[in-house]
Amino acid sequence: MRATILVCLAIGAIAVGAGSASALHPLQGDLPGPQSHEEEMMQRLAETSCLCERRTGPSGKDACWAAFHRKMPQSDVGGTACAPVAQEERCGTVKGPAGDSNVCVIVDYDYIGDGPDRPAHLCTREEAMAAEAAWYDEAFARNKGRDWPVAGFSTPRTNQMVRDLLAGKPIDLTPKRGVCTSS
Numbered sequence: 002m003r004a005t006i007l008v009c010l011a012i013g014a015i016a017v018g019a020g021s022a023s024a025l026h027p028l029q030g031d032l033p034g035p036q037s038h039e040e041e042m043m044q045r046l047a048e049t050s051c052l053c054e055r056r057t058g059p060s061g062k063d064a065c066w067a068a069f070h071r072k073m074p075q076s077d078v079g080g081t082a083c084a085p086v087a088q089e090e091r092c093g094t095v096k097g098p099a100g101d102s103n104v105c106v107i108v109d110y111d112y113i114g115d116g117p118d119r120p121a122h123l124c125t126r127e128e129a130m131a132a133e134a135a136w137y138d139e140a141f142a143r144n145k146g147r148d149w150p151v152a153g154f155s156t157p158r159t160n161q162m163v164r165d166l167l168a169g170k171p172i173d174l175t176p177k178r179g180v181c182t183s184s
Contacts, residue, residue, distance in 0.1 A: 039097040040104040043073060047091070047108045051124035055167065072096075073104075080107075083181035085136040085156075086129045087111045087120075110182065112136075114160045121163045127174040128166060129182040135159040 046069050053065035076093030092105040110129035111120035114136050123129045139156040166172050 037097075037102055037104065039095045039102040040106060043069070043095055043104050044106045046072065047106045048125050051109060051122070055122070055124060069108075079105075081181060085112055085114045085159075086123070086133045086181040087113065088129075088182065112163050114156050114163060121167055123163070123166070125174075126182055131172065131174050132159065132163050132166070133182055135162055 050066045050069045054062050057065060073091065073093040073095055076091040078089065078091060080089040081087055087110070088107050089109040089111070090105055091108050092103065094101050095104050096102075107126070110123040110126075110132075112123055112129070112132045113120050114132070121132075123132060136156050136159045139159050143156070162172055
């Protein structure tokens with residue numbers, strides 16, 4: 002089972018690394034941040050857009066993401082297929098003070114602890130890492146450390162924590178070490 006998860010991580014790293022300026026570094030606690038001012042600015046804009054969409058719901062999606070799409074009108078979509086948190090990444094050209102820059106940013110973290118047909122859309126790396134760390138802690142505790150947990154492994158406390166986060170209730174977002182989440 003552990004080999005299956007490591008293969009998942011390796012495939013995700015190849016998929017993200019092939020089109021990304023920032024490589025996926027699984028199993029590291031201190032991960033590199035954005036590589037440029039434009040990438041940092043676009044990452045903050047993606048998080049702000051995602052949080053806006055969370056507050057306004059589907060009817061506000063276009064308005065919330067308008068500024069992001071103006072700055073990066075065309076982008077390639079990539080990401081990772083990892084459990085319990087998958088990342089969606091957008092890579093494209095952004096105009097900056099020093100000219101055009103190719104940047105890649107994470108626009109969505111899908112928590113699939115309630116099942117892949119009901120992903121919870123998380124907006125920040127901190128949210129994703131908190132959900133992921135809680136999922137692994139709960140899954141390993143319930144599994145008594147016998148083997149790596151798999152996607153779909155029942156984690157009711159973590160699932161409730163994610164629902165609380167999406168409902169705007171405060172949760173602990175203390176930085177944690179992630180397996181699926183990177184930059």
